[in-house]
Amino acid sequence: xxxxxxxxxxxxxxxxxxxxxxxxxxxxxxxxxxxxxxxxxxxxxxxxxxxxxxxxxxxxxxxxxxxxxxxxxxxxxxxxxxxxxxxxxxxxxxxxxxxxxxxxxxxxxxxxxxxxxxxxxxxxxxxxxxxxxxxxxxxxxxxxxxxxxxxxxxxxxxxxxxxxxxxxxxxxxxxxxxxxxxxxxxxxxxxxxxxxxxxxxxxxxxxxxxxxxxxxxxxxxxxxxxxxxxxxxxxxxxxxxxxxxxxxxxxxxxxxxxxxxxxxxxxxxxxxxxxxxxxxxxxxxxxxxxxxxxxxxxxxxxxxxxxxxxxxxxxx
Numbered sequence: 001x002x003x004x005x006x007x008x009x010x011x012x013x014x015x016x017x018x019x020x021x022x023x024x025x026x027x028x029x030x031x032x033x034x035x036x037x038x039x040x041x042x043x044x045x046x047x048x049x050x051x052x053x054x055x056x057x058x059x060x061x062x063x064x065x066x067x068x069x070x071x072x073x074x075x076x077x078x079x080x081x082x083x084x085x086x087x088x089x090x091x092x093x094x095x096x097x098x099x100x101x102x103x104x105x106x107x108x109x110x111x112x113x114x115x116x117x118x119x120x121x122x123x124x125x126x127x128x129x130x131x132x133x134x135x136x137x138x139x140x141x142x143x144x145x146x147x148x149x150x151x152x153x154x155x156x157x158x159x160x161x162x163x164x165x166x167x168x169x170x171x172x173x174x175x176x177x178x179x180x181x182x183x184x185x186x187x188x189x190x191x192x193x194x195x196x197x198x199x200x201x202x203x204x205x206x207x208x209x210x211x212x213x214x215x216x217x218x219x220x221x222x223x224x225x226x227x228x229x230x231x232x233x234x235x236x237x238x239x240x241x242x243x244x245x246x247x248x249x250x251x252x253x254x255x256x257x258x259x260x261x262x263x264x265x266x267x268x269x270x271x272x273x274x275x276x277x278x279x280x281x282x283x284x285x286x287x288x289x290x291x292x293x294x295x296x297x298x299x300x301x302x303x304x305x306x307x308x309x310x311x312x313x314x315x316x
Contacts, residue, residue, distance in 0.1 A: 003176040004233050006223040007197035008154050009253070009269040010049075010060040011082050014072065016123050016214040018046050018065035019308050024121045025050040025061065027315040028101050029084075030145035033285035034275050036308075039064050040250060043294055044304045052153060053140045055252075055275040055284065057223045058196040059153035064218065067306060071124050075210030076160045077263030079217040080202070081118070081126040083155040085195040088133040090149040091115055097145070101315075112183055124215030130155040135195040142312035156198025157220055158186075159264055160210070164201045166261035171199060174236060175222065201262075209263075219257065221267035227254055233268050251291050252277065 015021045026033045034055035039045040051060035061082065074080045086094060091108065094117055098105050106118040117129045139150025161167055164187055171177035177189040177199065185203045210216060224230045234256050237244045244258045253269040260266050278289050290298055
């Protein structure tokens with residue numbers, strides 16, 4: 001029987017200027033802008049989805065760009081670093097590329113035997129590139145990033161928490177994760193040991209709480225295959241006392257939300273139906289797509305949104 005949780009589905013962050021957001025994630029990082037839509041809970045704000053060629057689950061980093069938003073602050077109770085997966089021989093390429101575009105890069109880190117580059121986007125979002133030989137997924141390129149060096153999808157995510165016990169219990173007892181390894185005050189959990197599923201808990205008992213705003217993660221979404229498996233997870237969590245929301249239709253997947261014990265907002269999202277339901281695969285992300293209930297207000301919505309463009313040739 002297939003497990004109910006299959007790894008990371010997407011990670012959603014709050015950002016500032018929408019044009020700078022596209023420039024960074026589609027331009028510098030080379031992720032495909034697979035969908036341009038709106039925040040369904042705040043229709044005057046964009047919702048961008050960046051991922052691989054089709055926006056497959058496990059590759060999609062999404063943003064709510066609020067023009068003029070103040071910068072948030074990393075801290076406990078938040079997902080502080082999103083890790084993307086790159087090829088084992090791609091670190092030099094990315095170090096050179098990031099520096100060429102004026103992005104300060106950390107010295108190379110080593111974690112659980114793998115080499116990592118750490119940096120931030122224009123809003124202070126924590127990002128890591130993890131070089132590894134285990135990821136067989138094919139990335140996406142607009143031409144600026146050779147395919148062999150392209151980002152393949154997520155590697156994992158770091159949760160900064162004051163303690164791990166209750167979050168660990170949730171991951172293991174409810175979400176079929178397993179404890180994998182420990183390095184100092186970092187504890188790693190996985191499913192089958194593959195990139196795209198890792199969740200690290202970084203324990204800091206005296207850490208200051210994070211402040212959510214531009215440059216911070218809004219929520220971490222986990223994959224489930226179908227609406228049936230999602231409802232099963234919803235009932236399991238409700239029985240365990242978690243305040244789980246009703247199922248919410250996000251057009252490209254269905255979602256339920258709840259707070260894990262350390263304060264991070266978790267989502268469980270279905271793999272179906274995907275991003276090709278309202279655009280041809282060749283033209284994903286080219287037009288502003290709205291849910292049916294918002295179409296009647298398209299002219300007002302578009303008038304409230306800052307126009308954005310993307311020119312891949314600027315990032316070759």
